[in-house]
Structures are given as structure tokens and as C-alpha cells.
Amino acid sequence: xxxxxxxxxxxxxxxxxxxxxxxxxxxxxxxxxxxxxxxxxxxxxxxxxxxxxxxxxxxxxxxxxxxxxxxxxxxxxxxxxxxxxxxxxxxxxxxxxxxxxxxxxxxxxxxxxxxxxxxxxxxxx
Numbered sequence: 001x002x003x004x005x006x007x008x009x010x011x012x013x014x015x016x017x018x019x020x021x022x023x024x025x026x027x028x029x030x031x032x033x034x035x036x037x038x039x040x041x042x043x044x045x046x047x048x049x050x051x052x053x054x055x056x057x058x059x060x061x062x063x064x065x066x067x068x069x070x071x072x073x074x075x076x077x078x079x080x081x082x083x084x085x086x087x088x089x090x091x092x093x094x095x096x097x098x099x100x101x102x103x104x105x106x107x108x109x110x111x112x113x114x115x116x117x118x119x120x121x122x123x124x125x
Contacts, residue, residue: 006065007119013058014112017082020051021105024089024098048101052086055108059083062115072118078111 059079066075082104089100 007116009058009061010112010116013062014109016054016058017105017108017112021102024102024105027098048090052090055086056083066115070118070122075111075115078107078114082108082111
């Protein structure tokens with residue numbers, strides 16, 4: 001796979017991770033203000049699960065490409081820790097659910113951004 005495709009996957013992963021972090025950080029506030037009182041918890045859980053699946057697919061693909069191209073460990077570690085953190089947030093349930101998922105989304109974002117920077121440095125250097 002080309003570096004252009006890998007960059008595209010990492011860009012999409014960074015956007016998805018960033019939106020995940022914003023979603024998980026902002027949603028509790030919107031619920032507490034009553035702005036989303038009509039939204040059922042089941043719909044919210046389905047959305048969280050779909051974001052987790054998308055993040056796992058993009059993160060897994062990115063890790064696979066990293067291993068094939070440059071083998072730097074930092075993006076692999078960050079993406080893996082981010083996915084584990086998001087999964088932990090789903091398992092924890094409602095207690096610290098959003099905090100875990102927001103932190104996991106931020107860690108995933110850092111992993112994708114660090115991989116993009118490594119790819120850019122290789123292209124320049």
C-alpha cells in the first residue's frame with residue numbers, strides 16, 4: 001500500500017478520533033443541561049459501539065501499515081493504548097464512561113498525528 005493511502009487512513013483516523021473525543025467530552029454536558037433529554041441511552045450506546053468499531057478498523061489498518069513501512073513504535077503504542085482505553089470506557093459503563101472514551105479518543109488522535117509526522121519526515125528526508 002502506498003504512503004498516500006496510509007496518510008489518508010491516518011487523516012481519517014485523526015478526524016474520527018478527534019470527533020470521538022469531542023463527542024465523549026461534550027455529550028455529558030448536553031445531557032446535564034437537558035438539551036438531549038429525548039435521546040435514548042440505547043441509541044447513544046450504539047453510537048459509541050460504532051465509533052469503537054470504526055476506530056479499531058482504522059487503528060488496526062494504520063498499525064499494519066506502520067509495521068510495513070517505518071516500524072516506529074510510538075504510533076503503534078499510542079493507537080493501541082487509545083483503543084484499549086476506549087474499550088475500557090465501554091466496559092466501565094456509565095460511571096466514568098465518557099471520561100475514558102474522551103481520553104482514549106485523544107490518545108488515538110495523538111497516535112495518528114505522530115504517524116503522519118513520521119511519514120512526512122520520511123518524505124522530506
